[in-house]
Amino acid sequence: MSKKKVPASKKYKDGTNYKDGAGKTRTRGSYPGTKRGDAYCARSSGQKKTAKVRVRRKAWGCVGKKSK
Secondary structure (H helix, E strand, O other): OOOOOOOHHHHOOOOEEEEOOOOOEEEEOOOOOOHHHHHHHHHHOOOOOOHHHHHHHHHHOEEOOEEO
């Protein structure tokens, strides 16, 4: 039995799930051009370029250390 290969773009899709105070699951989106985006781009610019990092940096719109 073989596993189905899932592309990195689907496996590491946009956003991060979390539960709010009421217990409802919510998603934090990746919005380029924000302070949060700039922080992620600066932080991930020095990381090893794995499939996950490449997909997430693309979702954040990273160009170097800035989110555009």
